[in-house]
Amino acid sequence: MPLIILFLTSVGAAIWWWVRQNPGDAIDTAVDVATTVRNAPRKLAFRKQTNAHPVEGIDDPRIAICAIAQAFIELDDLPTKDQRDSLHIMLRTKLRCTAAEAEEMEVLGRWLQAQCQDTQSAITRLARRLRKIDGEASWDLLQDVLGGLIEGELSTNQVSAIADIKRAFHR
Numbered sequence: 001m002p003l004i005i006l007f008l009t010s011v012g013a014a015i016w017w018w019v020r021q022n023p024g025d026a027i028d029t030a031v032d033v034a035t036t037v038r039n040a041p042r043k044l045a046f047r048k049q050t051n052a053h054p055v056e057g058i059d060d061p062r063i064a065i066c067a068i069a070q071a072f073i074e075l076d077d078l079p080t081k082d083q084r085d086s087l088h089i090m091l092r093t094k095l096r097c098t099a100a101e102a103e104e105m106e107v108l109g110r111w112l113q114a115q116c117q118d119t120q121s122a123i124t125r126l127a128r129r130l131r132k133i134d135g136e137a138s139w140d141l142l143q144d145v146l147g148g149l150i151e152g153e154l155s156t157n158q159v160s161a162i163a164d165i166k167r168a169f170h171r
Contacts, residue, residue, distance in 0.1 A: 054115045055125050061134035061141075062095045066102075067109035068126045068165070069145050071119040075157040083149065090148045094141060123161045127168035139169055 018025075058064050069087055073079040079087075091102040116122035130138055142165070154162070 053125070055112055055122075055129050058112070058126075058129055059133060061130055061138045062091075062097065063105050063108055063112075064126050064130040064133070065095065065138060065142050065145055066091055066105040067112045068123055068130065068142065069149060070106065070109045071113050071122045071126070072146055072158065072161055073149055074113070074119050075123075075161060076155045083151070086149060090145050094145050094148070120157065120161060120164070124164045124168065127165045131169050136169065139171075 058067075066087075069090070070079075073083045073087060088099075088102055088106065091097060091105060092099065095102070095105075097105070112126070113119060113122045116125055130142070146162075150158075
């Protein structure tokens with residue numbers, strides 16, 4: 001017991017000395033910890049459901065729209081930097097989110113897409129989930145985001161994906 005008290009006292013003294021010497025770093029670290037604690041429930045939401053696909057854990061339609069858009073631009077080939085930048089801008093303008101939120105949604109969207117077998121099945125599954133959580137309200141927004149990402153002619157895979165999205169939304 002005295003060893004534990006000695007250890008905790010020395011750790012506390014080291015933290016006190018570090019905070020006194022580097023107050024800016026201490027504040028940044030405290031903000032990072034607060035952000036991590038605030039985002040923890042969102043990350044844990046995927047673990048709560050047993051025997052369920054991670055896509056079924058989506059509750060925010062913006063995440064589903066982002067993941068569908070990412071899968072859409074990755075249907076034929078790996079997206080270029082311009083396509084990724086265009087997606088980032090579309091997310092910020094159409095979904096009205098900050099740069100940090102858009103980046104977080106992109107990372108989560110890529111992960112959700114990777115959990116599906118391929119991009120075509122990801123689009124189908126995500127579109128069904130989007131309709132389930134938001135109904136018809138997100139149809140126009142999804143069209144705006146995908147329309148802004150189209151460059152030139154659509155490929156056969158993209159045409160097929162649009163047909164799958166329409167089928168998921170009963171259109």
